[in-house]
Amino acid sequence: MRVRGLMKAYENHQAVDGVDLDVARGEVFAVLGPNGAGKTTTVEILEGHRVRDGGEVHVLGQDPGKAPRTWRSRIGVVLQTANDAAELTVAESVRHYAKYYADPRDPDEVVDLVGLTDKAKARVRTLSGGQRRRLDVALGIIGRPELVFLDEPTTGFDPEARRQFWALIRELADEGTTILLTTHYLDEAEALADRVAVLAKGKIVAEGTPQTLGGRAHADARIRWADPNGPRELFTSEPTKVVAELARHGELAGLTVTRPSLEDVYLELIA
Ligand SMILES: Nc1ncnc2c1ncn2[C@@H]1O[C@H](COP(=O)(O)OP(=O)(O)OP(=O)(O)O)[C@@H](O)[C@H]1O
Structure with a gap:
């Protein structure tokens, strides 16, 4: 077509x-x-x-x-x-x-x-x-x-x-x-x-x-976890390195590493 x-x-x-x-x-x-x-x-x-x-x-x-x-x-x-x-x-x-x-x-x-x-x-x-x-x-x-x-x-x-x-x-x-x-x-x-x-x-x-x-594949990853002061969040192009660094201080409660979903990208495109 x-x-x-x-x-x-x-x-x-x-x-x-x-x-x-x-x-x-x-x-x-x-x-x-x-x-x-x-x-x-x-x-x-x-x-x-x-x-x-x-x-x-x-x-x-x-x-x-x-x-x-x-x-x-x-x-x-x-x-x-x-x-x-x-x-x-x-x-x-x-x-x-x-x-x-x-x-x-x-x-x-x-x-x-x-x-x-x-x-x-x-x-x-x-x-x-x-x-x-x-x-x-x-x-x-x-x-x-x-x-x-x-x-x-x-x-x-x-x-x-x-x-x-x-x-x-x-x-x-x-x-x-x-x-x-x-x-x-x-x-x-x-x-x-x-x-x-x-x-x-x-x-x-x-x-x-x-x-x-x-540009979804190259977008920064979002890392979220919780420390005694409350929820934490940061964006990085090197999540593996950042998580390894954070993990040196022990277990990270509620750790997630995510990229923008197709929905995130889509909503931005049509905004
Ligand atoms: N026969 C028609 N006469 C006048 N306007 C029309 C006609 N068909 C569609 N439109 C208008 O053209 C635009 C595009 O409509 P279309 O149906 O192609 O959209 P769509 O992307 O399929 O939407 P949806 O997701 O709601 O099905 C809309 O603003 C609609 O109101």
Whole structure:
């Protein structure tokens, strides 16, 4: 995927303001950003669901604005819950979507992969929010797409469901599927993404691996401990040396050594 100078305005609001992105085949790429940053707008342009005002976009070698149907069948789009098939069962709706593709996955396997085997015979309208979202993912991957777009995929999931969903994304990535996801969850980006970009007010303000974003890897470490006078804290680029020095005086109560979390870095970037 290659994006250069992407622009999109709504009335007089510049929602996407010169975005550049490169995502390699097989990569898991996360776009982070606060509400209204332009994530959904960007993703929908890349999917070919929204018309851009300017810039160059290539997705699987095509301009999404002009791409033929064959291109669309190579892409998995996980839409924000559609309510079209509420009376079908889970298994029926997955089988139904499979018919649209030349070489679909096995519907039963997909139901299993998204953890809905217990609900295979349940009607779609009876699913919980998180279960419905898993069905959306099942429908997005049934066609064996090369590239999957996931817009805030785990919003509304309980913690266990999120972990299961992450395992599913890793499986897809291991099979070589390219994945572009948007998320508000920093731990999700950290757990899944090879690279992340932070979008704020329509612009990319930082890009890198979760480990290095915003200079995180080189940031000073924070050392905290407690002495008889109360809690102590210092910042240093040489924590090993400092801790060794402090330890000469004996055990340090409540010792922790931390680097800025992805969340710390992110909050600073979007401030
Ligand atoms: N169809 C539309 N008409 C007018 N304004 C829109 C439309 N869609 C989005 N916007 C505006 O464009 C900006 C970017 O919206 P977008 O949905 O792309 O943000 P987002 O980063 O996905 O936000 P969120 O995290 O809340 O989903 C927002 O200010 C939003 O109000």
